Amino acid sequence: MKLPEFLLDLAKASNQEIYLVGGAVRDLIKRIEMKDFDILCSKNAISFAKHLEEKNLAEIIAISEEFCTAKIKWKINEDKFVIMDLATARSEIYEYPGALPKIKFPVLIRKDIARRDFTINSIVIKLNRSKFYDPFKGMKDLRNRIIRVLHSKSYIDDPTRIIRAIRFAIKFDFDISPEDLKLIEQALADERIIGIIKEVRGIRVGIELKRLFEFDYVAKALYLMTKLNVWNICALNLKINMKNLFKHNEIKSWEIGLFCLFIDNDPSITFEIFEKLGFTSRVINQLKKILLLLDVSKIEISLKTYKIIESLEDEFKECLFLLQPQMKTIYNKMKISLPEISPEELINQGFKGKAISDELENIFKKNYASFNYNDEKPAFLE
Ligand code: CTP
Numbered sequence: 001m002k003l004p005e006f007l008l009d010l011a012k013a014s015n016q017e018i019y020l021v022g023g024a025v026r027d028l029i030k031r032i033e034m035k036d037f038d039i040l041c042s043k044n045a046i047s048f049a050k051h052l053e054e055k056n057l058a059e060i061i062a063i064s065e066e067f068c069t070a071k072i073k074w075k076i077n078e079d080k081f082v083i084m085d086l087a088t089a090r091s092e093i094y095e096y097p098g099a100l101p102k103i104k105f106p107v108l109i110r111k112d113i114a115r116r117d118f119t120i121n122s123i124v125i126k127l128n129r130s131k132f133y134d135p136f137k138g139m140k141d142l143r144n145r146i147i148r149v150l151h152s153k154s155y156i157d158d159p160t161r162i163i164r165a166i167r168f169a170i171k172f173d174f175d176i177s178p179e180d181l182k183l184i185e186q187a188l189a190d191e192r193i194i195g196i197i198k199e200v201r202g203i204r205v206g207i208e209l210k211r212l213f214e215f216d217y218v219a220k221a222l223y224l225m226t227k228l229n230v231w232n233i234c235a236l237n238l239k240i241n242m243k244n245l246f247k248h249n250e251i252k253s254w255e256i257g258l259f260c261l262f263i264d265n266d267p268s269i270t271f272e273i274f275e276k277l278g279f280t281s282r283v284i285n286q287l288k289k290i291l292l293l294l295d296v297s298k299i300e301i302s303l304k305t306y307k308i309i310e311s312l313e314d315e316f317k318e319c320l321f322l323l324q325p326q327m328k329t330i331y332n333k334m335k336i337s338l339p340e341i342s343p344e345e346l347i348n349q350g351f352k353g354k355a356i357s358d359e360l361e362n363i364f365k366k367n368y369a370s371f372n373y374n375d376e377k378p379a380f381l382e
Pocket of ligand 1: 022117164
């Protein structure tokens with residue numbers, strides 16, 4: 001685990017204690033690419049930014065006097081630079097759920113860390129000494145793959161953290177701690193919290209939802225949102241808002257989402273609504289196929305069924321496997337049961353017309369049946 005050279009240079013040029021905070025530290029420990037560089041300053045971020053500009057080391061892009069923050073462009077060399085956000089250590093007090101917090105700065109670094117969302121995002125590195133500071137045991141949770149807030153009022157203070165918890169859980173394949181699941185449930189029993197989440201247009205909730213759905217695993221996100229009862233709340237405003245929310249996004253995300261929501265309804269009504277909402281026939285066809293495949297007791301093990309699953313686009317396939325995990329096992333078994341012989345070879349052997357597809361179907365079924373469930377390898381591959 002090595003800090004990028006430019007952060008050490010930044011520390012050398014600093015006129016106060018500075019810390020690397022937030023996602024970058026977490027990503028550094030996880031050995032994944034660091035994206036955003038958030039720097040916490042012990043005294044004053046604006047004076048630090050000005051100090052760097054005077055020394056011709058960085059260019060100030062933006063300043064906020066209200067929050068005492070600055071955005072800078074740090075020159076690595078003549079044609080390479082990196083953008084960094086500098087903030088002054090601050091405390092935040094929420095007067096009511098979802099309120100914009102009242103802030104105070106500068107405060108002790110520990111106070112700034114204590115206002116943050118999850119333990120995994122609360123590890124900081126003091127850059128002047130290249131030293132970790134981890135007062136909330138974030139390292140341990142990172143190792144144990146757990147999402148956990150720093151205090152029990154966190155989700156109430158800032159309900160967007162419910163959506164963030166889902167995003168981090170999916171992004172890193174972590175579990176939300178059992179205590180946090182309880183806290184989320186309690187928060188969602190509060191009308192004020194429901195009001196905030198329901199308002200998907202509300203800027204902060206909207207931004208977090210957008211970030212969640214920009215992510216690759218849309219079906220997983222919806223699954224977890226549905227499980228935690230968050231999706232229903234967003235969906236209260238769905239028909240009017242979702243289209244706008246995902247305007248710049250892959251349209252599939254909200255389409256699959258709606259589908260998950262309607263799964264227990266009468267399919268004819270569901271698809272009528274989908275048509276009215278402007279779903280394309282391509283998407284409707286994919287969703288209809290999923291519906292056909294949900295009841296495992298009714299599906300026929302056949303080449304035809306395999307081809308239906310195979311024709312699902314990746315995102316829809318993932319949606320099917322989440323809604324019906326058994327189908328993934330069946331699909332994988334089907335995949336290795338495919339006939340080793342091609343239709344052309346069967347023609348050469350004298351098969352004609354329908355007899356070709358019948359024979360392929362026979363071989364497939366035989367292969368599938370010969371799969372020895374106790375073994376790793378199917379019998380016919382031995
Ligand atoms: N943060 C918070 N509460 C929020 C949003 C952000 O406490 N509702 C804090 C967290 O400490 C977080 C940091 O601000 O790590 C930066 O926020 P953001 O850029 O949104 O998240 P990252 O953790 O950097 O995640 P990602 O890498 O996915 O952007």
